[in-house]
Amino acid sequence: MLRGQSCATIRAMQKTKKTQANSASVTADTTKPRRARTTSKPISTDTAKPRPTVMRPAAPKPRSVKTPAKGFSAKDEAAKPRRIGTKMSRLLASNVAPVKPAIKPVAQAPRHEGSSAALTHWLLYCRPGFEQDCTQEAVGQARSQRPVLAEQPGIIPDSGYAIVAINEQTLSYRELIFARQLIRLHHIIEELPERDRLTPVLAAINELTGTFSEIWLEVPDTNDGKTLSAFTRRFGPLLETALRAQGRLLPVEVEAGRSDAAEAKKLPRLHIFFPDKSSALIGTSDPYNSASSLMGIVRQSMPAEAPSRSTLKLAEAIEVFLDKSEQTRLLRSGMTAVDLGAAPGGWSWQMVRRGIRVTAVDNGPMKGVLEKHPLVEHLKQDGFKFQPKKAVDWLLCDMVDKPAKVAELIGDWFVNGWCRHSIFNLKLPMKQRVTALDAALNGIRSRLDIEGISYKLIAKQLYHDREEITVFLSKTKNR
Numbered sequence: 001m002l003r004g005q006s007c008a009t010i011r012a013m014q015k016t017k018k019t020q021a022n023s024a025s026v027t028a029d030t031t032k033p034r035r036a037r038t039t040s041k042p043i044s045t046d047t048a049k050p051r052p053t054v055m056r057p058a059a060p061k062p063r064s065v066k067t068p069a070k071g072f073s074a075k076d077e078a079a080k081p082r083r084i085g086t087k088m089s090r091l092l093a094s095n096v097a098p099v100k101p102a103i104k105p106v107a108q109a110p111r112h113e114g115s116s117a118a119l120t121h122w123l124l125y126c127r128p129g130f131e132q133d134c135t136q137e138a139v140g141q142a143r144s145q146r147p148v149l150a151e152q153p154g155i156i157p158d159s160g161y162a163i164v165a166i167n168e169q170t171l172s173y174r175e176l177i178f179a180r181q182l183i184r185l186h187h188i189i190e191e192l193p194e195r196d197r198l199t200p201v202l203a204a205i206n207e208l209t210g211t212f213s214e215i216w217l218e219v220p221d222t223n224d225g226k227t228l229s230a231f232t233r234r235f236g237p238l239l240e241t242a243l244r245a246q247g248r249l250l251p252v253e254v255e256a257g258r259s260d261a262a263e264a265k266k267l268p269r270l271h272i273f274f275p276d277k278s279s280a281l282i283g284t285s286d287p288y289n290s291a292s293s294l295m296g297i298v299r300q301s302m303p304a305e306a307p308s309r310s311t312l313k314l315a316e317a318i319e320v321f322l323d324k325s326e327q328t329r330l331l332r333s334g335m336t337a338v339d340l341g342a343a344p345g346g347w348s349w350q351m352v353r354r355g356i357r358v359t360a361v362d363n364g365p366m367k368g369v370l371e372k373h374p375l376v377e378h379l380k381q382d383g384f385k386f387q388p389k390k391a392v393d394w395l396l397c398d399m400v401d402k403p404a405k406v407a408e409l410i411g412d413w414f415v416n417g418w419c420r421h422s423i424f425n426l427k428l429p430m431k432q433r434v435t436a437l438d439a440a441l442n443g444i445r446s447r448l449d450i451e452g453i454s455y456k457l458i459a460k461q462l463y464h465d466r467e468e469i470t471v472f473l474s475k476t477k478n479r
Contacts, residue, residue, distance in 0.1 A: 119150050121165050121185040123273060123283050125296050126178050127461055128160045128222050133433050134178040135162045140434070141176065142169035159275070160220035173289050177437065177459045177469055180221075180296030183271050183283040192278050198238055201272060204282050205248065213250055213267035213287065215240055218295045219274050221463075228274055239272070297463045303349075307368035310346035310398060312464040317423050318350070321458050321472035330421060330474075331356065336392040338419070340383035340409075341399035345370035351394065352376060361386045384409060388418050397424035407440035411447040414455070414475060421474045426459075428467045437469065444473070 126134040132155055142164075143149055150165040163185060164171075173182040187204040217232040217239070219225040243249045250264050268284040275281070290296075298319045300312045318327060333355025339348045343364030351358050352375045360366055360378045370376050379386070383399050395413050399406060403426040413419050429436050441459060448455050454476040461469045 119165050119167060121153075121163060122171055123181075123183040123185040123271075123281055124162050124164065124176070124179040125160060125181040125183075125218075125221070126162060127180070127463075127465075128158045128220070130178050130433075130461065131155050131157060131159060131162045134176075135164055136434050137176055137178055138162070138164045138171055139166070141171060142166040145169040158222065160222045160225060161273070161275070171289075173291065174458065178434075178461050180461075180463070181285070181291045182289060183273070183285045185281060185283040187282040189280045189282070192280060194278075197235065197277075197280075198242065201239060201280055201282070202242055204280075205243070205270065206246075208270075208282075208284070211248055211250065211267055212243075212270040212284070213264050215243060215249060215270040215272065216294055217272050217274070221295060221297065224276070228277065231277055232274065243270075300464065305369050306346055306349045307344045307366070307370055308346035309464075311349050312346075313398070313425070313462060313470060314347045314350045314396070314423060316462045316464050317470045317472065320460060320462060321423070330393075335394065337394035337396060338386075338388055338392050339396040340386065341397060342366065342378075344368070345376075347396045347398055348376060351396070356394070359388070359392070391418050391420075393420055395419035395422040395424070397422070399425075400427055403427065403429070403436050403440035404443065407443050410471075410473065411444045414444075414453060414473070415447055415451050419475075421472075423470065423472050425465070425468045425470055428469065441471070 122138065124134050124138060135152065135155055139149060139152065146167060146169050148167050150167065152165060153163045155162060171182055173179065176182065186208060189200055189204060192200060215236075217236045219228040219232060240249065248270075250267070265287055268286060269290070271281075271283050271285060273281040273283070298316050300315045300319075302309060302312060318331070322330060331351075331354050335356045336359075337348075337351045337356050338359045338361060339351070340361050342348050342358075342360035343362035344367035345360065348358045348360050348366070348370055349368075352370065352373060355375070357375045358377070360370070360376055361381050361383045362378075363380050363382070365371070366376065366378050383397070384401075384405075395410070395418070397406065397410065406424065406426055410422060410424055413422065426437065426440055437459070441457070445457065456474045456476060457471065459469055459471045
C-alpha cells in the first residue's frame, strides 16, 4: 500500500516538473527579443530592378527595444496597440521587390546593359487614377529618343504620382500631357522617425550640391494627401530655417527681386514630396522644364456670375497656355469667338468678361447673365454641323464625343481658315487613353503639315479637367 502511494506521488511530481518546464520554455520564447527592423530601405539600382536611392535616417532604434515614453511603464507600453506605419514598401503595393539596405546616390547607379549612362529617376505628379497613363507617356517619350530603358518601378494606383527610370534620355515637361510636374528624383526616405523627421531630410539634402531658388513641400492631390497640409505647414518653416542657416537657399532680398533676380530664376527648385508623414521623396526641378506652381496646380476661384463650373477649365487653360503678354495680345476686347457646345455658358462667360463677342452654338439654353447678354448670339444648332459666315479669332469647343471626331472638327476649322486660335477639350476613353490621344492629336498635326500651316499646339490634363484633356492650338505665320 505504501509502495503504491509512493509511485503515484512520484508520477505526480514528474508531471508537475514537465508542466513547469514547458511553461518556462513558452515564457522564454515570448520574452525573446525580436530582431530589430531597419527603418529605411534603398530602392535597388541593379540592372534587374533599378530604383531611386534611399536615404537612411540616422541611428533609429529598433521597434523591439523601443524605450517607453516618459510617464509610461513598460507594462503600459506593451499594452498599447502597435502603430502600423506607412512604409514605402507598403506604398508601392508589393510591386517593388525587397532590396538590401544601402545608400547609393542615383548618379552612381549601375549602368543598364547596352547603355553608356547611369540611370536617372523622375517623379511626376498627375491626377489620381492616371498613374498608368502618366508613366506610359513618359516612358514612350524617352523610348522615342533611345530604345534602351530600365525596368520601371511599380505603379501605385490612385496615388497621384508616378516614378519612371530612364537612361540618358531627357523628358520634356511641355510635351507631357498627363504630368502636372516633372522632378528629378535624388533620394527616397522610406521611414522617417516619428520624433525627428528634420534630421534625415536635412541629411538627404546635404547629399545634393549647389544652391536652390526655393523649397516646395508637396503632398499628393488625394483625400489622404489633403490631411497632410497641416503637417507641411508646421514642418516647412523648420526646414527652411535650417537650409537658410546652411546657405542652401537664396537670401530673402534675392527672392524679393531686389538683387540678381535673373540669375536666381536659373537655379533649381528643391522639392520635398510627402506621400505620408512617414516617408519623403527628395528631388529638384528645372524652372525651364517644369510647372511654375506648387504641386503643378494653377487653382482658380469660382466667379459668382459664371453660369457653370466649367468656366474654371477655360480660366486655367488661359493661365497655363498663355503668358501675360500673350493674354494681352490674343484676348483683346473687340475680338470674335465661336463656342461650340456652349450651354450653359461657362466658357462663353470667360470671353465675354474680356469684351470678346461670342457666337454660342448649342441646342441647350444659355443661363444667368449670358441669357440676354449683348455680346452673346445664341444659335440653337448642332456644333458639328455649324459653319461660320466669316472667320473668327477664337474657336472654343467643349463637346462630349470621341477624341478622333472632335479632332477632325478642329482640323476642318483650321484648314478652312475659319479661326486663328482655339482651346478645346478631348474626352478620354475608358481604355487606351494615350493611344487614342496620340491618334487624335497626330491627325490634327498631319492635316496642318500637309496644308503648310504653321502652328503651336500644347495639350495638358489640367487640374480642373476630369476624364478629359485640354488643348491649345494657335496658327502662326505660314511657311
